[in-house]
Amino acid sequence: MKKKIGALFIACAMIGTVAVGFSGCRGAAPDFEMPEGGFDINKPVTITFYHSMGANLRTSLDEHIAIFEQMFPNITVEHTNLGDWNGVRDTIITELQGGNHPNIAYCYADHVADYNVANAVLSLNDFLADGAYNDLTVPTVLVDVETAEYVDEEGNPSDEAVTVERPIAFTQEEQDMYNPIYFEEGYEFGDGSKMYTLPWAKSTEVIFYNKTFFDEHELTPPTTWDEMEALCARIKEIDTNSAHVPFGYDSEENWFITMCEQQGSPYTSATGDKFLFDNAENKAFVTRFKEWQDKKYFTTSTLASTGTNTVYTSNLLLDGTLYMSIGSTGGTSYNQNLSEDKVPFQVGIAPVPQIDPAHPKMISQGPSVCIFKDEDPQKVLASWLFVKFMTTNPLYQTEVAMSNGYMPVLKQEIMNEFPTYSNWVQKANGSTYLTAQAVQVGMAHESDYFVSPAFHGSSDARDQVGKIMQQVFGNTKTVDQAFKDALDYLRAQFSA
Amino acid sequence: MKKHLKIFASLLCAVALVIPVLVGCDNTPDTPDVGGENDEFVDYVDKLKLDMNSETKKQEVTVKFFIDGDTTHFNPTSNASTFVNNYIKARYLAVNTPESTGDVEKWGKSASNFTHDTLDGAEKIIVESDDDHWNVDSTSERYLLWIWYIPKGKAVADENYRNLNIELLQNGYGRASKTADNRYGETALAALMQAQASKLRIYGNAKDPNWFGGDGYAAVTLKGLRFHIADYVQRPVSVSGYITAKFESSVYIEEYDEETDVSYGIAVYYGYKTGAIVEILSVGNYVNVVGTVGEFNGTYQISGVSYNEARPTLVSNSKLIEKAEGEKSIPTKPFAEVSAADLAVGTRKVDAEFTVTNEDGEETPDKLTLDYGAAIMDTSVTLKNVTIQDDGTYTTKNGESAGAMSIVVKDENGNQITLRTIVMKKDGDEKYTLDDFKNADGSWKKIKSVKGIVDYYEGAYQLAIWSYSCFEFAD
Incomplete structure (x- = not known):
């Protein structure tokens, strides 16, 4: 984060004005050309939103879209689930070539880097509290988001729609609602002077473990990778079934990148030589984990899957064939052990192991959203209003946390003032309220989060380091060969 | 022609009757909080008496089983051979309560409960024809009848009989059904108009505590769903029943039906839902589930269970109606004994009768048959x-x-x-x-x-x- 704030400071100083906090730069020429008259409430406008939300999340999305459409009756929001992150990214890259892209999309900073090869993503600086348009307003119908009913300016139910003028851009109060850690990720792509994304929901990786088994054998979750190694050896002594493994890691990509961050070894850089991961420190941890794999200490989703049958390590945790599953808090609901036909056990959640527990590092994941430029400025404005509504909406943030275990992107003090949320978090347990426990664990460690540099090619770099792990664990390549091939591939693709 | 004149005359009388009583009657029995706006309430049921010496047919009966608010099957205490199949399928005269056997309409289940609770435990029940014949409807099986009962605890005396048909109208449980065109037409119409004027139940905006339908989804009984399952595919529905089993990310919900002596049910896929909904769908609980019917490998299930824990008052939320007490006991007829022969395709059938209402409000029976399995x-x-x-x-x-x-x-x-x-x-x-x-x-x-x-x-x-x-x- 320090790097980014530094970059922001420099960019602002160059044009003679210093931004306050993490907001934009006063005096900069606007990136978005506001149409005369601002947002036209009389012109019907339809905007499209690409995401990868599962069914659990889509119901809530639909309900809040309906509320948003009450607030802005001329706006229609259409949304499409493209299955997974790669589906969103690949579809949009294809559509950008044909000029037929969505208005809003789930994204990581990596994706923005790819989209911005075509200069397609809108900078949000103009809509920040001190941006170019902070004096413009838009007629907004007052709606109670909990009841979806009209209210008056005092918040009392109203039979008729009451319309008031509300700022188009962020007010300072709205902007200050965001957790600054997540908000600043919006500056991740580029030189740090422009915000391209807003956080939608956040997650990190944790260990989901069979707490009943751990308690029975007086085991504790590992805080370091050395402890993990010793714990694996102990579990193999307790459970001699050769088909059972102590832990599983869903994402080889995350594992590689997290290890680089934890041990401070180079991975990538947004400037200069971009692909830095081919080094001795990184080969050392891959070699170490290969030795673990030979002892059947772990599996991964790739190793466990066969053909078209994708197996996540959460499946194996619930089947009782492993005791720890390292995966995203956003997938917490898949780690619940609730079916009465399965062997019952309580699930515990712990942070991922570290190399140096005094300086912990945990990957920051979860969707952000970006808005695409469009020849119709009304679509851009409608998209902004929608993104602003959804991401500053404590009720929606609560529903996302409840259904999947994502962490709200708003400050904890804001969320804690919202009784529905605070009461729910208090219910955290190892069974039906496992998502609440995941949010608790995740938020307790939010100061440990990191993100990787985003640039054109960073998304591919991530894919390639994952392949290194997969190839070594799958015995298809040696450590040296896997690293070399990954680097050769990236240099060939992005040599320019 | 005579009947038409009778209707017109009844209407005039009813209007003349209702207007004064709405403003000045002292006979104001307590009425439940069902949205009524009028404190001056006339108990027309209490005023109407059964004339045991009239020319109409009368038969003492006991309840065989309840169907819905305006239909009950009775066993005659004598003269059984007088009736088709030796029992009486009674369609109540003058009143049409909302449906609750297949699609569940607002106030349908409540009307059904009212009839059930009123007749269950009644000291005596007499069914009466409208004239000197046992008249049947177009099905030739259902008798068009007045239902008289002596409430539980009341002395068995002729003056204590109350007319359930009019009581349903008086309480706003039913709409008109040739209400004025019969021997008690004036009273029936007065009771109906009073209910309308008082905005009781179906005539007002009060919430029906037993109806779980809503915008975009249909409330339906599990029996109705099972007999019309193909019609509901891809449709959001609301069903109520007991959770009997839970495995493989699904629960099974079922409810017993007296008429066919069969329990009906469906699988409910709850997938990776978390929090309160998982506890609501515990075995033994009586619940209302809102979700979408889907077809899966030739069988059907409800998925996309609607529940938003952040907004517990949402009408579209699935609900816990009655929590299982202590042991996971289910007070219907779960785990009914079956034989392998029963479940062989084509060997045993289940017949059920539903009511179809056309655009003119006319009801016709819809008899359907399914393999027992x-x-x-x-x-x-x-x-x-x-x-x-x-x-x-x-x-x-x-x-x-x-x-x-x-x-x-x-x-x-x-x-x-x-x-x-x-x-x-x-x-x-x-x-x-x-x-x-x-x-x-x-x-x-x-x-x-x-x-x-x-x-x-x-x-x-x-x-x-x-x-x-x-x-x-x-x-």
Whole structure:
């Protein structure tokens, strides 16, 4: 984060004005050309939103879209689930070539880097509290988001729609609602002077473990990778079934990148030589984990899957064939052990192991959203209003946390003032309220989060380091060969 | 022609009757909080008396079973041979309550409950014709009747009979159905108009506590859903019943129906839902589930269960209606005993009758028949005294179902059915195998009883088994 704030400071100083906090730069020429008259409430406008939300999340999305459409009756929001992150990214890259892209999309900073090869993503600086348009307003119908009913300016139910003028851009109060850690990720792509994304929901990786088994054998979750190694050896002594493994890691990509961050070894850089991961420190941890794999200490989703049958390590945790599953808090609901036909056990959640527990590092994941430029400025404005509504909406943030275990992107003090949320978090347990426990664990460690540099090619770099792990664990390549091939591939693709 | 004149005259009388009483009557019995706006309430039911000496036909009856608010089947206490099939399918005269047998309309279940609660435990019940004949409707089976009852605890005396038809109208449970065109037309119409003027129940905006429909989804009984299942595919529905079993990310919901003496149910896939909804869908609870009907490999289930814990008051939320007390007891008829013969395709049928209302508000019966197995699909049943057969019994070797078993059993009459287990685990990771169904000498254990859920696979009904504890073996 320090790097980014530094970059922001420099960019602002160059044009003679210093931004306050993490907001934009006063005096900069606007990136978005506001149409005369601002947002036209009389012109019907339809905007499209690409995401990868599962069914659990889509119901809530639909309900809040309906509320948003009450607030802005001329706006229609259409949304499409493209299955997974790669589906969103690949579809949009294809559509950008044909000029037929969505208005809003789930994204990581990596994706923005790819989209911005075509200069397609809108900078949000103009809509920040001190941006170019902070004096413009838009007629907004007052709606109670909990009841979806009209209210008056005092918040009392109203039979008729009451319309008031509300700022188009962020007010300072709205902007200050965001957790600054997540908000600043919006500056991740580029030189740090422009915000391209807003956080939608956040997650990190944790260990989901069979707490009943751990308690029975007086085991504790590992805080370091050395402890993990010793714990694996102990579990193999307790459970001699050769088909059972102590832990599983869903994402080889995350594992590689997290290890680089934890041990401070180079991975990538947004400037200069971009692909830095081919080094001795990184080969050392891959070699170490290969030795673990030979002892059947772990599996991964790739190793466990066969053909078209994708197996996540959460499946194996619930089947009782492993005791720890390292995966995203956003997938917490898949780690619940609730079916009465399965062997019952309580699930515990712990942070991922570290190399140096005094300086912990945990990957920051979860969707952000970006808005695409469009020849119709009304679509851009409608998209902004929608993104602003959804991401500053404590009720929606609560529903996302409840259904999947994502962490709200708003400050904890804001969320804690919202009784529905605070009461729910208090219910955290190892069974039906496992998502609440995941949010608790995740938020307790939010100061440990990191993100990787985003640039054109960073998304591919991530894919390639994952392949290194997969190839070594799958015995298809040696450590040296896997690293070399990954680097050769990236240099060939992005040599320019 | 006479009848038309009678209707017109009745209307005039009713208007003349109602207007003064709404403003000045002292006879104001307590009325429930059902949205009524008028404190001056006339108990027309109390004013109307049964004339035992009139020319009409009268028959003392007991309830055979309840259907809905305006239809009940009665057993005559005498003269049974007078009636079709020796019992009386009574369609109440003058009143049409909202539907509750198939699609559940607002106030339909409440009207049904009112009729049930009123007649259940009544000291005496008499059904009366409108004239000197036992008149039937267009089905030739349902008798058009007035229902008189003496409330529980009241002395058995002629003056204590109350007219249920008019009581339904008076309380706003029913709409007009040739209300003025009969022997009690004036009173019936006055009661109806008072209910309208008072905005009671179906005439007001009060919330029906027993209706769980809403914008975009239909409230339907499990019986109605099962008999019309294809019509509901891809439609959001709201159903109520007891949770009888839970396995493989699904629960099974069922409710017993008196008319057909069958429980009806459906699987509810709750997937990876978290929090309160998981607790709501616990075995033994009586719940209302809102979700979408889908077809899956020739069977049906409800998925996309609607529940938003952040907004517990949402009308579209699935709901806990009654929590299971102590042990997971289910006060309907779960795990009804079935035979393998019952579940053979085409051998046993279930007939049910629904009411179809056309655009003109005219009701016609809709008689439907299902295979017994199709009718009780997804419900909990018990199969007794069967033996395992070698032929067809196997264990799945590969894939996600490796370790699941198909066990073919035969009853004493030679009827066969398959029991399909999930992968059943002992404590730890050890799986149950076919050896656990064998005696020490290698022979098959005799199954005294086995509990399961009725399922359908490749053209035959089978039982889905979720636990080794579902089996009880003979000594």
